[in-house]
Amino acid sequence: MSAVDFIFPEFEVVRNSDRCIACRVCERQCSNKVHSYNEERGAMLSDETKCVNCQRCVSLCPTRALKIVKSDCAFRENANWQPDTIKQVYRQASSGGVLLSAMGNPKPQPVYWDRILINASQVTNPSIDPLREPMETRVFLGKKPSRAERGPDGKLKTELSPQIDLSMPVMFSAMSYGSISYNAHASLARAAEALGICYNTGEGGLHEDFYRYGKNTIVQVASGRFGVHKDYLEAGAAIEIKMGQGAKPGIGGHLPGTKIVGDVSRTRMIPEGSDAISPAPHHDIYSIEDLRQLVYSLKEATAYKKPVIVKVAAVHNIAAIASGIARSGADIIAIDGYRGGTGAAPTLIRENVGIPIELALAAVDQRLRDEGIRGNVSLVVGGSIRSAADVVKAIALGADACYVATAALLALGCHLCRTCNTGNCNWGIATQRPELVKRLNPDIGSERLINLMTAWRHEIMELMGGMGINSIEALKGNRMMLRGVGLNEKELGILGISHAGE
């Protein structure tokens, strides 16, 4: 390595020697090998070049002797050339590689949820106390009839297309077995069952142990078709065709061969050590008509018993794209915004491609209404839904339900160090190393997910109650309940909401 390649470590490990008892917990806990014990000095040492600031050692240090801080060793200040950009140039100059990152876009781009405020009832219409009054958070996802029809005997036809039945308008979004661990999947599956919601297999197939959670599982079919076969398609509550992902619109997936080991290899049905490459496009889909063909081939293969979801990334023409999908025979459209997470994505794509989910959702809902086809599909949105407030805002903007992944991983212990791609996750989530995977206990993991979603459900009810609304159905697309702050005319126009004070 030449001197110019040297990048000063981003973090400093600060060890309080008055507190450190050299118990070596930090050493055992760090898969990146930051900590080591020096026999001669009887003291712990740190190699900060390896630290990713995942906070594992900090969390487990019994004497609170450790903290990780951002290094103040800095390049000369430059508003145009930020330190990250300079370091990226060094990394590429030394390697010739495409920059690879993990998790969602960390750049300070606008988060519209934070510029949208929710209404509440005062004086003229009563608010509702969810502790005392019935409140409906249950939702059904799938096609809805545009009008009531009666049979020859005058009775209402009550047969609906297949629906996903959720106790609350939230699902865990797609994360493949391979990108996350067995125990992470076990936690998600168990929690989804207990909560009466769904989790999503992602494109890595379904481990045989998890077929029993089928009615709470969405099985995904992506361009690589990993682990897709008849039993898999029939196992879930719905089938999702993945066309795109918010963190990396326009490109495929690539799970490196180093992660294709043991059960992951068997579940994906590819040999150990072989790269799992999901091509950027589906090579049989070049048009809405082709998409329709895949939708119906899945429906034929499962005898029309499963709703089919088409998942796309939020991109510039999302309204027109969604209009096409709504005519393709799909039952549900899932839209993933550009702040969505990922196990690995080229940095520049994550940070520069796609659009915010808030704008995409508002545009799509409006377009489908304008065209009179909103009932053809349910809308599920993801791409950084961080709280129950984001869920409520999304529903009021027109979503039927939300996809949540990063928040679920945080519940499992993720500290957003954004190095999932290395496979060394100290929290046992984004790794296949057995000694790390076992750190995540599915009993505890599922309980924490249940806690989180139970709390969100209650918050959703409180926020709805405050508005005098007692069901998700009455909140859906109710943009009168939203106001913008600090948004310009154009943004307000796309979101279809008034400014605060109006």
Next chain:
Amino acid sequence: MTVLDANGLDFRALGERVRAAEGDVEITNCCGQRFIGAGMSAKSIEIGGIPGNALGAYLDGAEITVRGNAQDAVGDTMNGGRIVIHGSVGDAVGYAMRGGSIFVRGNAGYRAGIHMKEYKDKVPLMVIGGCTGSFLGEYQAGGVIVVLGLGANGRRIVGNFSCTGMHGGKLFLRGDGRDVLFPAQVTARPAEEDDLAELRKYVGEYCELFGADAEEILASPFTVVTPDSKNPYKRMYVSN
């Protein structure tokens, strides 16, 4: 055997009848109905006429025979069974298939065998008697593709960009393959004794189905294409 007249039936109505039929099925007057046999196992379906796209998608053990041509996406994501086409097929035949076999007497269109894959003893096989269009075996991750080029009359038997992104499996091309431009990450070499022994099984089955002369076909040289690495993009990224 149940005989189903497809005349006037749309794909959904025909599909329901095929699913409901007990035992083997013969479909007559087939005219473009899609998805025939989707996901089926343990059934034999014989088709007179021309089936529509996605014939035998997710096929799970059934046997499908088409007396004429078939269209696009035959055997999409097929898991097991056999599809025999006595004519030619359209684009994307055997996309992502991971088991079973497809035999096409005539030609195949673009993107044949894209992303075929294998796992342990599940090794899919696709034999094309005639020629194929471009992008043959793109992203191939496993399985065996054989292109015999019968009736090519000296023309190149595959289109452009064969084996782009190939990272597993094997491709047999009849002839010395010198007129085909392969990407940098694969190796094309003349078939050796082991290869020919393997090939003999595939060609034998083809000849049994369609009545060609195996010895005559095998008398020609064959080219074998395999990938250099199962991790083609290993060196492409730098952790940021």
